[in-house]
């Protein structure tokens with residue numbers, strides 16, 4: 330579904346990503362972790378073309394993200410993305426947030442878009458908040474709305490960039506529960522997170538990044554059993570014992 | 572101290588002052604504001620464009636804004652009024668000049684001039700919207716225009732509303748400069764009555780008072796609108 334081959338990216342002279350390669354199969358859940366600044370967000374943003382890259386190739390459902398001929402808006406409409414800071418549109422109600430792209434990008438009728446939005450709000454347990462503005466919701470609620478907004482587009486894969494790291498601890502689980510359910514339903518997911526509990530429960534593979542490189546890319550059992558690299562061991566020790 | 576003043580002249584000329592003068596001033600302000608904000612927003616988007624291929628647009632918009640801000644408004648009004656007939660005629664290849672009239676000449680001049688100022692306000696406004704908002708728009712499959720139109724500009728506009736309206740109050744006051752092309756705006760109308768009836772002090776006092784009241788009311792409205800439109804975060 331997503332294949333990343335020999336991906337390299339520079340910010341000026343600084344190399345953020347160095348020869349990264351990995352595959353995410355249909356229905357697979359891959360967790361990406363690593364220290365801050367290791368290039369996790371950059372990697373995931375390259376997948377839907379939010380960040381351009383200089384070298385390598387990314388294919389999403391067989392379509393080359395880097396090719397100038399690719400219709401990027403169309404490709405992005407098929408890949409859901411959830412951000413660390415939610416990024417709901419603050420000047421629109423929850424419902425408007427959920428229907429905007431359905432109508433403007435997918436060409437659905439307002440009625441069909443509304444129906445879809447309500448179904449997804451039901452699913453994340455927030456139907457009662459449909460007419461509120463994002464600013465009136467808690468962080469956990471906002472992130473659930475953001476997930477619902479992405480799901481409204483019927484994505485073929487979902488990208489998550491630290492979806493719970495801006496949340497108060499008591500709200501993390503309500504968001505993780507939605508993500509776990511999604512994973513169990515067979516959604517293809519690439520998730521940047523340090524929630525190792527989530528990784529243990531639903532991930533198929535774990536990728537560990539350090540200084541722009543994919544240092545470890547292993548099935549979950551192997552990764553949590555005996556990570557090969559010392560950096561990954563140190564990292565795990567640090568985040569599992571706090 | 573007002574002994575010997577004739578305030579009746581004001582009452583007598585009220586219909587003329589407002590129906591002719593104030594209508595001209597307000598219409599000019601409203602049209603130039605609308606046009607200036609639309610054109611200025613376009614300039615702001617050009618100035619903020621990224622990518623090598625768009626560099627000429629960035630330069631062009633920057634040059635335009637800096638030129639307009641470097642020129643005294645009076646000169647622009649004056650030159651535009653006298654030059655446009657020639658330029659217009661030349662553009663359509665006509666032998667005779669194109670007559671625009673003082674009003675439309677003023678509308679175009681103020682629109683073009685104010686656009687430079689509205690541009691800088693909207694540029695700050697666009698920059699006040701976090702990049703993450705733009706990314707979220709793109710991530711949903713919205714293209715550049717839709718992301719700007721539905722996500723970035725509405726927020727930029729709300730964030731900048733007080734400054735935009737303050738600029739409009741300045742525009743409202745600046746419209747009195749149309750005296751250089753002998754147009755009859757509110758101040759022009761007052762000046763005509765003042766000269767005709769030799770009541771300079773009364774008329775100019777009254778005109779100042781009217782500008783003061785309008786500007787004050789507008790500023791108060793800014794505050795109220797701000798509270799109502801503020802985005803909850």
Ligand SMILES: Nc1ncnc2c1ncn2[C@@H]1O[C@H](COP(=O)(O)OP(=O)(O)O)[C@@H](O)[C@H]1O
Pocket residue numbers: 340345363364365366367368369370371372
């Ligand atoms: N727009 C940018 N310009 C320059 N450097 C950047 C930019 N964005 C990120 N970086 C740098 O790239 C590195 C990787 O960033 P990021 O992908 O956000 O890391 P992570 O998500 O793993 O914390 C960091 O060192 C960061 O400072």
Ligand SMILES: [Mg+2]
Pocket residue numbers: 369370371491
């Ligand atoms: Mg990050």
